[in-house]
Amino acid sequence: MRRPTSGELGAARPLSAETGRGGGVSEQRALRLQLGICGNSAELGECFRLACRFARSEAPVLLRGETGVGKELFARAIHYMSPRRPRPFVPVNCGAIPETLFxxxxxxAAKGAYTGAAVDREGLVEIAHGGTLFLDEVDSLPARAQVALLRFLQEREYRRVGSGALRRSDVRMVAATNASIEDCVEAAQFRLDLLFRLDVCSLQIPSLTERRSDIGPLVAHFLERFAALYQRPVPAVAPEALAWLASRDWPGNLRQLENVTHRAIVALTGDVIDLALLSRVWPTAKRGCAARPDADALAEGPLIAARKRAAFAFEDQYLHQLMEAVGGNVSEAARRAGTERRAMGRLLKRHGISRLRG
Structure with a gap:
């Protein structure tokens, strides 16, 4: 397993140390943007509020959610909003560690503990002392590793392999799983007593399907990052392209959306990502389930009136997300939307959206 570097352990530290004592709303918002926790959905907002409350405690946290929903982002948020922020955040992929090396x-390990151990070697709990140890894919731990971890969680004491000296480490434990860990317990694949130790505070990270309204801000975030990577202007996204993305199936969640956005900006030759481009770079896209599968479409009234209401609702959502992404800059909003500034001003007025600047 590749051990984390000092750069990885110190990632996301540029914020004020005030965030380590809970921080204000502005610090929390800055941290969200820095980590890429983007969106205004109620589901994401409630999840982040819980993470803020958990950050102020020392209790272990178990993050649950599908693959690609951003569990490590929330683990980092919990760490960097906590008093442990000045100390390391150490991520561990439990599925990548062989049982014999856990x-x-x-x-x-102590010098001479095994062939090739020429010097004393510190472990990850020692590296994370005073900080946070993040155990990703914790459900994949083999039985022997679960026993070793449980013993450490109970006593906060450990011995290096090949050494009799008892050591202590003060770490905050955050774990994550994309499986039903209760089912793993039922199948005798995970220890119930270890689950009780890890699952003191539980946080369910919503899937992208549950927060489709956040796709706009996420696309804007990914485009800004990739535009900087390739040293090119941030492209605009056509409204119909954004609507198409919001209607797709996302089994890979944020990671899949990031990949599609990356693919689009690499293939882009102009300055607007349109529906034709997305169809070319993602020909296997499948339509997702409706956000309200039990909704009665006929209750919306005549077709033309219902279509106008749906279009107005989408336009309103798109404009709110766009204005937040550009910080209220009307000229930049017009450029990204592929329209003129005057037309953008009329749209904003129609929806009662104030101009923050520009």
């Missing part, structure tokens, strides 16, 4: 990776 104890030496986690607790370190």
């Amino acid at each position: 104890e030496s990776e986690l607790f370190g």
Whole structure:
């Protein structure tokens, strides 16, 4: 397993140390943007508020959610909003550690403990002392590793492999799983006592399907990042292209959306990502389930009136997300939407959206 570098352990530290004592709303918003936790959906907002409350405690946190929903982003948010922020955040992919190496990776090894151990080697709990240890895919831990982890969680004491000296480490434990860990317990694949130790505070990260309204801000975030990477202007996204993305199936969640956005900006030759481009770079896209599968479409009234209401609702959502993404800059909003500034001003007025600047 590749051990985390000092750069990875210190990622996301540029914010004020005030965030480590809970921080204000502005610090929390800055951290969300820095980590890429983007969106205004009620589901995301409630999840982040819970993460803020958990950050102020020392209790272990278990993050649940489908693959690609951003569990590590929330783990980092919990760490960087906590008093432990000045100390390391150490991510561990439990599924990547062979059972025979788990104890030496986690607790370190003494010189001569095994062939090739020429010097004392510190473990990840020692590296994370005073900070946060993030156990990703914790459900994949083999039985022997679960016993070793449980012993450490109970006593906060450990021994390096090959050493009799008892050591202590003060770490905040955050774990994540994309499986039903209760089903793993039922199948005798995960220890119930270990689950009780890890699942003190539980946080369910919503899937992208549950927060489709956040696709606009996420696309804007990814485009800004990739535009900077390729040293090119941030392209606009046609409204119909954004609507198409919001209607797709996203089994890979944020990671899949990031990949599609990356693919689009690499293939883009102009300055607007349109529906034709998306169809070319993602020909296998499938339509997702309706946001309200039990809704009665006929209750919306005549077709033309219902279509106008739906279009107005989408336009309103699109404009709110766009104005937030550009910080209220009307000229930039017009450029990204592929329209003139005067037309954008009329749209904003029609929807009662104030101009923050520009």
